[in-house]
Amino acid sequence: PEAITVxxxxxxxxxxxxxVVKFLMRNGIMATTNQSIDADTAQLVVEEFxxxxxxxxxxxxxxxxxxxxxxxxxxxxxPPIVTIMGHVDHGKTSLLDAIRKANVVSAEAGGITxxxxxxxxxxxxxxxxxxxxxxxxxxxxxxxxxxxxxxxxVVLVVAxxxxxxxxxxxAISHARAANVPMIVAINKIDKYEANPQKVRTDLLQYEVxxxxxxxxxxxxxxxxxxxxxxxxxxxAIALQAEILELQANPNxxxxxxxxxAKLDVGRGPVATVLVQNGTLRQGxxxxxxxxxxxxxxxxxxxxxxxxxxxxxxxxxxxxLNGTPSxxxxxxxxxxxxxxxxIADYRAQVAKDKRTAAGTATLEQLMARAK
Ligand code: GDP
Ligand code: MG
Numbered sequence: 001p002e003a004i005t006v007x008x009x010x011x012x013x014x015x016x017x018x019x020v021v022k023f024l025m026r027n028g029i030m031a032t033t034n035q036s037i038d039a040d041t042a043q044l045v046v047e048e049f050x051x052x053x054x055x056x057x058x059x060x061x062x063x064x065x066x067x068x069x070x071x072x073x074x075x076x077x078x079p080p081i082v083t084i085m086g087h088v089d090h091g092k093t094s095l096l097d098a099i100r101k102a103n104v105v106s107a108e109a110g111g112i113t114x115x116x117x118x119x120x121x122x123x124x125x126x127x128x129x130x131x132x133x134x135x136x137x138x139x140x141x142x143x144x145x146x147x148x149x150x151x152x153x154v155v156l157v158v159a160x161x162x163x164x165x166x167x168x169x170x171a172i173s174h175a176r177a178a179n180v181p182m183i184v185a186i187n188k189i190d191k192y193e194a195n196p197q198k199v200r201t202d203l204l205q206y207e208v209x210x211x212x213x214x215x216x217x218x219x220x221x222x223x224x225x226x227x228x229x230x231x232x233x234x235x236a237i238a239l240q241a242e243i244l245e246l247q248a249n250p251n252x253x254x255x256x257x258x259x260x261a262k263l264d265v266g267r268g269p270v271a272t273v274l275v276q277n278g279t280l281r282q283g284x285x286x287x288x289x290x291x292x293x294x295x296x297x298x299x300x301x302x303x304x305x306x307x308x309x310x311x312x313x314x315x316x317x318x319x320l321n322g323t324p325s326x327x328x329x330x331x332x333x334x335x336x337x338x339x340x341x342i343a344d345y346r347a348q349v350a351k352d353k354r355t356a357a358g359t360a361t362l363e364q365l366m367a368r369a370k
Contacts, residue, residue, distance in 0.1 A: 004042050004352055007033040013051050020045060036352075065287075065331045065342075070249040070277070078248040078311040079120065079128040080241035081150055081274065083140055084185075085171035086157030087164075091187040094224035095157055096133055102230050117260040117272040118314035119301040124231060127238035130274070130312045132259060137167065139326070140174055146327030148257035150274050153240050154182045155233070160194035160221070164202035172206050181244070183218045183236050184210060190223040248311030253332040254278035258288060259314065261324050269293075269320040273309075273330050280315065280332065281308045285339050289328030290347040292339035293320040 006024065010017040010033075017033050023045060024031050031037055037045075084092045100119055120130050132139075132150065143150055154175040158168055175182045184203065186196045200210050200219065209215025218236045222229025254275055261271040271288060273280070280286075284295045296319030300306045309315040317330070321343075324330075333339050 003036040003038050005034055005036050006031050008352075009037070009042050009045060013046060013049055015049055020049075023048060065255075065333060070252070074249040074251060075247040076250060078246050079130050079313075080152040080237065080244065080246055081118075081130045081132060081312055082153045082155055082237055083132045083134075083151040084155045084157060085137060085140065085174065086185075086187075087159070087162070087167040087171075090157045090159040090162065090165070090168070091224045092157050095155075095185060095187060095222075095230075096131060098224040098227055098230050099131060099234070102227060102234075116299070116301050116314060116316050118274055120313065121234065123234040123238050125235060125238060127234075127241065128312075129234060129237055129241070130314060132274075134259060137170055137174055140178075143257065143259075143327045144178060146325075148327045148329060149178060150257045150259065150276070151178060151180050152244060152246055153237055154178075154180050155185050155237070156182050157185045157187050158199045158203075159188045160186050160196045160199055161188050161191045163195070163198045164206070169206055172208060181217075181240055182208065183220065183233070183240055184208070185233055186219055186221045187224055189221045190226050190228065196221050246312075248277045250279045250310050252278040254280035254284065254286075254309075255329060255331045256280065258324050258326055258328045258330060260326050261328075263323050267318055269318075269323040271317045271320060271324050271328075271330070272314060273317050274314045275309045275311055277311055278332065279308050279310050280317070280330075284332045285334070285336055286317075286330050286332045287339045287342045287346075288320065288330035289324040290343050290350060291320050291322035291324045292336075292343040293317075294336065295319050 006020055007017050010020040021031065021033070029041070084095055086092050099121060115133065117134060118130060118132050120128055122128050140151065154171065156168065156171050156175070158164060172182070184199070186199050188194055189196060200212055203210060204213065208217055210217045210219045212219065218240065220229055220233040220236050222233055255277055256273040256275040258271045259274055261269065264270045280295065280298065282295050282298055286293060286295065295317055298306045298309055299316040301314055306315065
């Protein structure tokens with residue numbers, strides 16, 4: 001339930017806190033400045049003080065966000081977003097590095113790609129894939145908990161010399177909970193002790209039936225160390241993506257998810273955003289979580305300035321008025337006023353929620369006062 005502290009309520013009515021406390025007391029409610037009262041009680045107070053009550057709901061403020069469902073004819077294919085998961089030390093980081101390195105096209109570009117939390121690669125057959133550069137199950141679940149599903153395909157890394165381990169099992173259940181298909185990357189096949197077959201049979205126990213065993217889960221044997229099998233993995237992902245028929249509408253107001261954000265000394269707040277639908281452009285006005293802004297600059301995963309970012313493209317966004325959190329959703333809106341209103345409203349709701357911990361309902365307060 002919504003709640004507000006006595007102090008905040010007085011503040012918003014521009015009344016003295018003492019007067020509000022006194023009024024509540026007269027009505028048998030013992031509430032101090034920092035104590036929260038519920039919305040019904042607050043409404044009573046507001047009316048008593050002769051103010052007009054405007055209860056703003058999420059929907060009222062946020063309806064300016066474009067939530068129109070895309071028509072089939074407006075959709076076009078978009079790259080898959082891939083997250084790598086697996087047990088510690090099975091080679092997630094090594095694999096992400098190997099994939100990135102295998103795809104550093106030009107020495108002219110410096111050969112060094114900037115780390116922005118996600119990157120795109122192009123397979124030999126020309127498919128574009130987006131990798132989330134945040135291996136780890138915590139990131140995956142916390143993003144999902146915040147309502148941002150930013151993974152289309154999970155690559156489950158299993159070391160061929162170690163087979164299925166607790167975090168492998170955990171990763172399987174994450175992928176299942178998110179209803180996301182898996183591809184098993186059997187890593188470290190360069191090792192003498194490697195036993196890929198054990199990985200396949202181990203997985204059966206968890207109802208992951210790989211193709212070699214008559215199921216539909218692709219496996220790729222590879223070595224993040226030598227680079228063997230990396231290309232095959234990329235093509236396997238491209239194939240899985242084709243099956244999923246991932247689509248988006250590039251011709252609408254963008255929305256996307258923050259995958260990381262920081263306060264940069266030189267550039268101010270910077271958020272890495274994965275565009276999920278629409279196209280994000282320089283100059284766009286947006287709200288993201290409790291912050292808002294106007295896109296001052298967009299920087300791609302190669303560290304280059306770009307003027308726009310299409311669906312499934314990760315970009316750094318500059319021009320925010322604050323630092324959002326990972327998992328926050330970015331929405332492009334029409335006017336700065338709308339953006340500011342939504343951000344302010346969300347900040348207020350969050351603040352109210354924080355103080356709601358000690359909230360009592362009118363009935364409880366009455367009972368307590370007796
Ligand atoms: P993470 O914890 O899953 O991110 O695993 P890392 O990528 O940090 O790898 C753990 C260790 O395994 C490191 O010492 C890597 O060098 C090593 N490693 C990763 N992939 C391979 C591989 O394909 N072959 C061999 N021999 N070692 C690997
Ligand atoms: Mg790692």
